[in-house]
Amino acid sequence: MKTWMLNLIGITVLTAGLSACGVDGEPVRPALNAGIGVSNSGVHAGGSVGLQKGPVSVLFGF
Structure with missing residues (x-):
């Protein structure tokens, strides 16, 4: 069971890494x-973080 979970985690990390670097x-x-x-x-601070791919942006504000 542990080997199966480690393989699943490894595949997930590899897929995320490849998609983040633009291979696909x-x-x-x-x-x-x-x-x-x-x-x-008063003084107010704010901002947002998110992801952008092409013309699509997903932002979360705080």
Whole structure:
């Protein structure tokens, strides 16, 4: 059972690594955006992180 799990984890890591480096097509690029705003009510910080591939972006803001 342990060997089966190790093989599954290894295949998953290998697949993720190949897709991240662009072997199967255009690579997925990480995106990062950060900003600081100042207003009458104080200073506000915010930003977003996500992934970008071609014209498609997926961002998560905070």
